[in-house]
Amino acid sequence: MNEERLYEYDIPDNVLESKRIFGFRPRNWIEGLICAVIVGFIVVHIPFVFRVKLIFLVCLCCPMLLLNLIGIKDQSVFEAVMNFRQAKANKGEYHLRRPDNEERYKSGRVAQSINGIGNGDSAADKVADFIKAKYTEFKERRA
Secondary structure (H helix, E strand, O other): OOOOOOOOOOOOHHHOOOOOEOOEOHHHHHHHHHHHHHHHHHHHOOOOOHHHHHHHHHHHHHHHHHHHHHOEOOEOHHHHHHHHHHHHHHHHHOOOOOHHHHHHHHOOHHHHOHHHOOOOOOHHHHHHHHHHHHHHHHHHHHO
């Protein structure tokens, strides 16, 4: 009367051929384990009672591992940090000048603009010039 029915599910052949381990990239696993081991090594060498060390290990190493496993915007944490540093290094290539004034930019008009950015034609350069003039005027009045 009470027959249990067993269901059979087929596991596809390509399940284990994935390059991910538990859904995370191997790079994220390696970085996460390295960071967790470094933090764990530091915590173990702190002169605390074993119970306190264990609490610190769980509270610091587990989130460190999870943060590295999840990553930042489909990148590992170190990839994201390096991309951020590269973007900061290349930041000087982007400016407010108009593309049709390349000759004026090269001819020295840059020295007149603020901090060498732009050529004084954009609205941002004009606002910056105005603010700089008002600031110097304010400083002269106070002196």
